[in-house]
Amino acid sequence: MKDPRLAAALIAKIGALCPQLLDKVYPFDAPPPSLGPYATYAFIDRVPVKSLRGLSALTMRRVQVDIWDQDDERGSKNAFMLQGRRDVPGLDQFCGMLAFPAVAGFSAGELAVEYVECSSPTEAIEPAIDGSERGWNRYSADYLITYIEG
Amino acid sequence: MKLTTTIRGAKDLTLTISELEAKHFRKAARKAVNEGTKLILAAAKANVSIRTGSLRKSLGRKVKAFKNGTGYYGIVGPRKDNKAKIAQSVRDHAAGKRKTILKSRFRKTIKYKGREITVNPVKYAHLVEFGRRAAVVRKRKVMSDGAVVFGTKIKSIPPRPFLRPAWDQNKAAVEAIVRKEMAKAVTEAGRKSGRGKR
Numbered sequence: 001m002k003d004p005r006l007a008a009a010l011i012a013k014i015g016a017l018c019p020q021l022l023d024k025v026y027p028f029d030a031p032p033p034s035l036g037p038y039a040t041y042a043f044i045d046r047v048p049v050k051s052l053r054g055l056s057a058l059t060m061r062r063v064q065v066d067i068w069d070q071d072d073e074r075g076s077k078n079a080f081m082l083q084g085r086r087d088v089p090g091l092d093q094f095c096g097m098l099a100f101p102a103v104a105g106f107s108a109g110e111l112a113v114e115y116v117e118c119s120s121p122t123e124a125i126e127p128a129i130d131g132s133e134r135g136w137n138r139y140s141a142d143y144l145i146t147y148i149e150g
Numbered sequence: 151m152k153l154t155t156t157i158r159g160a161k162d163l164t165l166t167i168s169e170l171e172a173k174h175f176r177k178a179a180r181k182a183v184n185e186g187t188k189l190i191l192a193a194a195k196a197n198v199s200i201r202t203g204s205l206r207k208s209l210g211r212k213v214k215a216f217k218n219g220t221g222y223y224g225i226v227g228p229r230k231d232n233k234a235k236i237a238q239s240v241r242d243h244a245a246g247k248r249k250t251i252l253k254s255r256f257r258k259t260i261k262y263k264g265r266e267i268t269v270n271p272v273k274y275a276h277l278v279e280f281g282r283r284a285a286v287v288r289k290r291k292v293m294s295d296g297a298v299v300f301g302t303k304i305k306s307i308p309p310r311p312f313l314r315p316a317w318d319q320n321k322a323a324v325e326a327i328v329r330k331e332m333a334k335a336v337t338e339a340g341r342k343s344g345r346g347k348r
Contacts, residue, residue, distance in 0.1 A: 028281055028309060029306060042309050045315040068283065
């Protein structure tokens with residue numbers, strides 16, 4: 001089941017955490033028009049969370065977030081800003097409300113997020129050998145978002 | 151207000167469990183990991199998208215021990231093609247004697263633009279799982295097998311994950327298996343130690 005609110009909330013959150021990626025977050029299969037750094041997201045999985053009493057109202061979604069940049073230093077900085085560190089909060093270990101703008105069928109609002117966990121830490125993938133001098137560095141991470149789908 | 155509780159035998163119990171851990175739980179841990187990987191593998195095989203069928207066929211599992219002996223871990227993923235293991239002896243009628251041919255289990259030869267190319271699941275499984283971005287190749291020979299230049303543009307491939315959903319869907323079941331095997335091992339260890347003390 002597709003939930004456009006989560007995608008919209010995720011785009012807004014990535015933009016808020018990394019100002020350089022503001023309005024530069026795209027679905028994985030949609031090619032970006034910009035040449036600068038950008039981020040892509042792909043929803044991988046949707047697993048209903050079970051409690052001891054059976055199915056709970058929570059849903060866990062795994063989302064793959066990739067940051068693409070030709071500048072290695074800037075890309076890794078953005079990736080770590082998105083993930084967060086001990087002193088700088090990021091998407092990892094986030095809990096609370098995620099604001100989303102108005103999307104198809106839904107007016108602007110907030111999503112109640114139980115917990116966000118970075119299940120595989122940001123991994124830098126070497127640019128592919130394509131014969132160019134500067135390839136695209138990729139910083140890939142998986143986030144498990146547990147939220148009330150409603 | 152201060153409350154004090156005394157648990158008789160707690161120290162002995164902790165000692166007994168720590169003594170038992172290495173020798174009695176090792177087998178149970180291995181069994182639990184082995185059973186867990188079976189579930190993950192079955193789910194991964196069900197999830198994987200099929201083009202030639204090589205990737206699905208190559209998916210396998212193994213259980214390994216940590217080098218420091220602290221436990222076991224399971225690996226599920228595409229296997230390498232070890233040709234030497236599946237050498238087949240066939241009769242060569244022209245030469246009038248038997249010869250050994252090496253067969254590949256997972257690599258497959260497919261036709262691409264009228265030319266036969268070999269696909270190796272180990273080399274593209276990560277691209278199926280994580281996807282890849284579109285690229286324009288500057289040097290034509292980069293996308294070449296030495297004889298044929300396949301093109302200068304690479305299309306973006308969206309991720310078609312098969313391993314991560316397999317883990318997400320079976321995480322709870324694997325945890326239950328580990329719990330069950332460990333509980334069984336504790337009972338067994340207690341029974342054995344009780345018998346030994348008598």
